[in-house]
Amino acid sequence: AHAVHALVAEGQVGVWGARREEEEEEGGADERDKEWRVRYAGKTGIELRGCKEVRETVWGNEASFVPLSKQGLPRGCREMMWLKLSGAEDLKGKHPAGYARLMLYPPQDQVHDPGMAKAEFEIDKDVKRTFIDSEIRDTLAAVGRGRDSNTEWFCPKLKRLLLAYARHNRRVGYCQSLNYLGGIVVIVVEREEECFWLLVAMLDNLLPKTYYCDLSGVMLDVEVLNLLMERSLGPVRDKLEITHLPLTSFAAQWFMCAFVNVLPGPSVLRVWDCLFVDGHVVLFRVALALLKAIEGELGLATEMEDAMMALQRAKTLEIQTVLQIANGCFGEGVVDLS
Numbered sequence: 001a002h003a004v005h006a007l008v009a010e011g012q013v014g015v016w017g018a019r020r021e022e023e024e025e026e027g028g029a030d031e032r033d034k035e036w037r038v039r040y041a042g043k044t045g046i047e048l049r050g051c052k053e054v055r056e057t058v059w060g061n062e063a064s065f066v067p068l069s070k071q072g073l074p075r076g077c078r079e080m081m082w083l084k085l086s087g088a089e090d091l092k093g094k095h096p097a098g099y100a101r102l103m104l105y106p107p108q109d110q111v112h113d114p115g116m117a118k119a120e121f122e123i124d125k126d127v128k129r130t131f132i133d134s135e136i137r138d139t140l141a142a143v144g145r146g147r148d149s150n151t152e153w154f155c156p157k158l159k160r161l162l163l164a165y166a167r168h169n170r171r172v173g174y175c176q177s178l179n180y181l182g183g184i185v186v187i188v189v190e191r192e193e194e195c196f197w198l199l200v201a202m203l204d205n206l207l208p209k210t211y212y213c214d215l216s217g218v219m220l221d222v223e224v225l226n227l228l229m230e231r232s233l234g235p236v237r238d239k240l241e242i243t244h245l246p247l248t249s250f251a252a253q254w255f256m257c258a259f260v261n262v263l264p265g266p267s268v269l270r271v272w273d274c275l276f277v278d279g280h281v282v283l284f285r286v287a288l289a290l291l292k293a294i295e296g297e298l299g300l301a302t303e304m305e306d307a308m309m310a311l312q313r314a315k316t317l318e319i320q321t322v323l324q325i326a327n328g329c330f331g332e333g334v335v336d337l338s
Helices: 002-010 026-040 046-050 054-058 078-086 088-094 099-102 114-127 135-142 155-166 179-189 192-206 216-232 234-242 248-255 265-278 281-293 293-298 305-316 318-328
Strands: none
Touching: 026 078, 046 078, 046 265, 054 265, 054 318, 078 088, 078 179, 078 192, 078 265, 088 155, 088 192, 099 192, 114 155, 114 179, 135 179, 135 265, 155 179, 155 192, 179 192, 179 265, 216 234, 216 248, 216 281, 216 318, 234 293, 248 281, 265 281, 265 318, 281 293, 281 318, 293 305
16 A cells, blocks of 8 residues: 555656556467466356456556556456356356347236336437447457447447346346446447346346345445545545535446446456456445545545546546555455455
């Protein structure tokens, strides 16, 4: 933690754009993908979550500066690693016909169900306004599919995913913010069946179930964040109170969307790498890191508008710096929900 504090304080890690090295050539990235596939293709999610190399790769090493192409999970292996780390691979193995049955033969009681009709209506509206084209392309580039890829597939694929989940979990059905989570899933994962199981793993096992049923889980976690700020970021918490900016006004979205639509797509991929390794506690660590990174600017705020502008700057934060702060200042022993 002291090392990260010192780096930020001395300007050696630029919060608004850390020093970067040039991307390595495609051949180098491909070689890294191959090495990881050979090393980890046969491992289980439990084995990967306990692997030192995987943990160091997703969080980064605060004492070293590495090319962007070596930060986070290898882009060509991210799909494989997410499916394993999340437990989606195991779920698919236990229910081999689950997705096809939901899509091809939905339960008869859902065919004329007003609740499903309403869900489909809301999904139709939301998929079209999930990401603008440039956001899809930027995230595609970050997973190695090329920024110039056609994006016409995005909305139909996302709609099918969200409908399948609504049929799978009728208690949740569909609610806003699921389109953002699903949007990242369909960009990273190519096959629709595996998209479905990844979303199921996230919503049913990884994130609190009460986030999307009645929002009570989100409100509870915002309160937990407030308590953590009282202990670790008192000046930031005080400034939000002074400027009358409620924590719920932004932190609820951070948690429900797992930082999608808050950070740029390529940065979200890095946060989710950590999320799949360490679980939902990562949302708190990243939230605290974002608030710490803007602590100086927020300290100058005198009105709510000033505080909101400081928060908007989160989109320009260098993600490697954010993760260094999250792990160095708010890692195990500091933020632990167990």
